[in-house]
Amino acid sequence: NAGVTQTPKFQVLKTGQSMTLQCAQDMNHEYMSWYRQDPGMGLRLIHYSVGAGITDQGEVPNGYNVSRSTTEDFPLRLLSAAPSQTSVYFCASSYSKGSGNTIYFGEGSWLTVV
């Protein structure tokens, strides 16, 4: 049982490039989400999904796309990378969206945009 797996761990992009951060969970969780972590800002929700085929925006969705074709996978796409997207990205999952469900986080993906 691997939990939440993110790849890559580290990535350097040039401004304007696109890329996809991969996320997979093996706990059969319905709810998956992406957060970004910046110094002094805590964890901010980018996008989330309550099940396969359903996605919605969080607090800071601009510049990112997501899709949820299967229960297990929830990739995050950066359409045209900007230096402001330099951050640590965490994928997370929980049994459902409801209050009280433990959120399990991946190990993080460190992204630098130059």
Place this chain on the structure above:
Amino acid sequence: GENVEQHPSTLSVQEGDSAVIKCTYSDSASNYFPWYKQELGKGPQLIIDIRSNVGEKKDQRIAVTLNKTAKHFSLHITETQPEDSAVYFCAAPDSSYKLIFGSGTRLLVRP
């Protein structure tokens, strides 16, 4: 929407002392308050949570207290050890049950 404020941003204590981290929230309908610990280079991990129908919950050296009237909750760590050094996040749900996180507290336990 929900707003969660966390203080202090950094906290340094001597090994064996207690540490207290405080959070306030804005949505009086919030009913679930988790605390997450993030070790260096890792993702956050749930360490304790409390629901609105209780005022305090303990798990060995850690405890969380909740004051619904004042809309604040706190994490208490007693007999701190070097392995408690980490970043701690509080959180509260917004009206659509998405967790809103505080800005984090970096705790350093000095040996």
